[in-house]
Amino acid sequence: MYLKRPAGGLAFCLFYLASCLINKVADIGGWTSASCLLEAWLGRDKLVFKPIPVFLTVHNAAEVITCGFQKFVQKETSLLKICSVLFLLAAAVCLPLCDTQFDPNGYLWALIHLICVGAYKIFHKLWKPNSLSELDQQYINYVFSVVLLASASHPAGDLFSALDFPLLYFYRFHSSCCASGLLGFFLMLHTVKLKSSTTSGQYAAWTFLAKVITASLSPFFFVMTANVLTISCFVISGVGEALLVYTERTGT
Numbered sequence: 001m002y003l004k005r006p007a008g009g010l011a012f013c014l015f016y017l018a019s020c021l022i023n024k025v026a027d028i029g030g031w032t033s034a035s036c037l038l039e040a041w042l043g044r045d046k047l048v049f050k051p052i053p054v055f056l057t058v059h060n061a062a063e064v065i066t067c068g069f070q071k072f073v074q075k076e077t078s079l080l081k082i083c084s085v086l087f088l089l090a091a092a093v094c095l096p097l098c099d100t101q102f103d104p105n106g107y108l109w110a111l112i113h114l115i116c117v118g119a120y121k122i123f124h125k126l127w128k129p130n131s132l133s134e135l136d137q138q139y140i141n142y143v144f145s146v147v148l149l150a151s152a153s154h155p156a157g158d159l160f161s162a163l164d165f166p167l168l169y170f171y172r173f174h175s176s177c178c179a180s181g182l183l184g185f186f187l188m189l190h191t192v193k194l195k196s197s198t199t200s201g202q203y204a205a206w207t208f209l210a211k212v213i214t215a216s217l218s219p220f221f222f223v224m225t226a227n228v229l230t231i232s233c234f235v236i237s238g239v240g241e242a243l244l245v246y247t248e249r250t251g252t
Contacts, residue, residue: 009206012194015187016210017217020052022180024222050106052218054095054230056211057237058110061092063244065118066125081247087240091233098229134192201249208245212238 050058067085070077092114096107132140195203215234218224 008190008194008197009202009209012187012190012206013210013213015183015190016207017214019180019183019187020214021218021221022176022183024052024218050099050101050103050110051222051224051226053215053224053226053234054099055110056215057095057234058092058107058114059117060088060211060237060241062114062117062121063241064089064092065115066121069122069125078247080243084240084243084247087236087243091237091240094236095230095233098227098233100225100227100230134195135189138188138192199249201245201251204245204248208241211241 064085067077067081071082096102194206198206219226
């Protein structure tokens with residue numbers, strides 16, 4: 001796979017890796033960053049989600065939603081792309097069945113995340129504002145997310161329960177939140193820069209490489225329980241995403 005713009009792409013991969021790792025510190029000592037801050041806001045302190053390869057496998061399945069929309073609404077998807085999303089769907093469906101650390105609550109939130117990502121991708125395909133740059137759109141996304149979470153916390157009764165968050169007064173929690181926010185900001189800047197300097201196919205290839213690097217290195221930093229079946233799901237998901245990258249680069 002030939003990847004152009006190596007400096008910008010490698011910087012993107014580095015920040016992607018660092019951002020995922022600092023977010024995953026949540027599972028050791030109490031959560032962190034965006035995921036931890038979300039839990040502190042919503043008061044749902046029982047969610048300690050899965051290892052990074054598990055999350056990425058579920059996250060990739062969001063393409064099933066966008067492909068289904070293109071197939072049944074826009075009538076413009078290809079057979080190869082359908083095959084690729086079937087790989088992604090199979091991996092995401094089979095993973096909870098063979099996960100030795102299965103947690104219904106964690107997978108429920110993963111499903112909500114998957115649906116939101118898929119819906120956003122559809123919205124982004126339908127609404128392409130010419131007057132807004134990629135950077136402007138990212139800022140709008142952040143503002144909208146904060147407003148949505150803040151407005152939803154009170155009706156759900158979770159606004160004040162955040163005060164009972166067990167690690168709310170620990171310096172590690174606050175320092176990891178700040179570190180994650182800073183890394184997320186730099187990742188966003190490099191994402192915008194990479195999108196503007198490469199084609200969609202090249203950007204998809206760099207994103208795929210960043211995920212492969214992150215999933216491959218994460219077991220060296222965090223304890224992970226896996227068996228042959230779960231590893232097979234990771235591989236199947238990787239094959240599906242590689243096919244998606246190929247379709248994006250070739251336009252098939």
